[in-house]
Amino acid sequence: MESKTNQPTKCNDCMVCLCPMNELDHTVITNCRHIFHTECISTWYDSTKQTNKFNCPACRQSLFSTPKTINETPVSNNTICTYFNGNIMEGERNNGEFTGPCKKTYADGDNMFHAGDVLEGEFKNDEFIGPCKQTYEDGNVLEGEYKNDEFIGPCKLTYEDDGTVLEGEKKNGVFTGPCKLTYADDGTVLEGERKNGDWNGLCKYTFINENPIPKSYKYEETILEGEMKNGEWNGQFKRTKQTVGIYREVYEGEKKNGEWIGQIKWTYVHERLKINKVADCEVKKGFMKFKYKYHNGTPVFQYDKKCNLIKKFDSIKSCAKSLKTGRHQITNRLKNIKCCDTARYPANYYLNQHVFTTTII
Ligand SMILES: [Zn+2]
Numbered sequence: 001m002e003s004k005t006n007q008p009t010k011c012n013d014c015m016v017c018l019c020p021m022n023e024l025d026h027t028v029i030t031n032c033r034h035i036f037h038t039e040c041i042s043t044w045y046d047s048t049k050q051t052n053k054f055n056c057p058a059c060r061q062s063l064f065s066t067p068k069t070i071n072e073t074p075v076s077n078n079t080i081c082t083y084f085n086g087n088i089m090e091g092e093r094n095n096g097e098f099t100g101p102c103k104k105t106y107a108d109g110d111n112m113f114h115a116g117d118v119l120e121g122e123f124k125n126d127e128f129i130g131p132c133k134q135t136y137e138d139g140n141v142l143e144g145e146y147k148n149d150e151f152i153g154p155c156k157l158t159y160e161d162d163g164t165v166l167e168g169e170k171k172n173g174v175f176t177g178p179c180k181l182t183y184a185d186d187g188t189v190l191e192g193e194r195k196n197g198d199w200n201g202l203c204k205y206t207f208i209n210e211n212p213i214p215k216s217y218k219y220e221e222t223i224l225e226g227e228m229k230n231g232e233w234n235g236q237f238k239r240t241k242q243t244v245g246i247y248r249e250v251y252e253g254e255k256k257n258g259e260w261i262g263q264i265k266w267t268y269v270h271e272r273l274k275i276n277k278v279a280d281c282e283v284k285k286g287f288m289k290f291k292y293k294y295h296n297g298t299p300v301f302q303y304d305k306k307c308n309l310i311k312k313f314d315s316i317k318s319c320a321k322s323l324k325t326g327r328h329q330i331t332n333r334l335k336n337i338k339c340c341d342t343a344r345y346p347a348n349y350y351l352n353q354h355v356f357t358t359t360i361i
């Protein structure tokens with residue numbers, strides 16, 4: 001039953017055109033209970049667009065949430081309602097108020113919503129509240145708790161194009177604090193701090209290498225760790241490439257705008273081959289230039305196919321003598337081992353050198 005206060009104010013003339021209302025005219029009854037010709041209030045809306053203030057011509061109350069749907073009254077229970085700003089609301093209504101599971105399609109963009117975005121969830125006391133889902137106009141989906149007109153607390157953003165997922169806390173409309181991004185296609189994970197809508201702070205990026213890896217390795221992973229500024233590596237940086245239990249290669253240094261700068265410390269540890277090397281290198285024109293040099297006095301190690309150590313030679317000279325070959329041939333083979341593994345020798349065995357020995361990190 002409609003109460004008396006829900007009745008529109010008795011007024012014979014439309015306050016926009018000052019013409020009398022006809023019973024057959026299409027009318028709009030505002031939330032403030034004023035009545036206008038639909039066409040007149042639409043013209044009024046258009047004329048106020050610039051100022052972003054769409055107020056009732058009679059009482060100055062904001063009319064943005066006034067339904068535009070023809071002949072809809074403030075107590076209408078139509079399940080679809082179009083508002084003057086173009087937003088569309090769908091759901092159950094009670095005495096004109098949307099209540100229960102609802103869906104709102106946005107027509108106008110603002111900070112949080114773009115035209116075409118859809119917000120779904122529980123609507124109560126004139127607002128969405130509780131677990132909600134926002135489907136962006138581009139298909140990305142945001143899920144989480146909604147309160148005071150925004151997502152707040154633990155949220156999950158799923159990218160439409162490949163199913164990549166960003167998880168973390170939302171604060172002031174952006175992911176803030178510890179977050180995790182999981183790429184759907186290869187399981188690559190980026191974990192770290194977010195601030196001002198981007199990665200800022202300590203971050204860690206882990207991915208399983210796509211490159212062909214030696215058969216004996218189950219998998220090879222690369223871990224990038226360091227400081228990020230606005231989504232790019234800036235500051236101390238460490239890159240680890242490893243197969244846990246077999247080998248580990250680490251580059252440590254500094255990055256600026258995503259690029260290595262200055263000196264880099266390189267460490268290579270091969271647990272099976274019992275290799276443990278450290279060297280400094282420098283980035284020049286995008287290439288790493290190692291500072292160490294193989295020389296005669298460095299021991300050479302000989303391994304079999306299964307990486308068992310066969311023999312240790314005190315120098316390239318003694319190795320060459322034992323293998324009945326030239327010193328420069330051994331040197332050339334060892335030179336070709338750029339930074340890891342062993343040099344294959346024709347007679348089914350492998351060679352390597354310990355350049356510097358350190359404790360395993
Ligand atoms: Zn009028």
Ligand SMILES: [Zn+2]
Nearest residue numbers: 032034056059
């Ligand atoms: Zn009014």
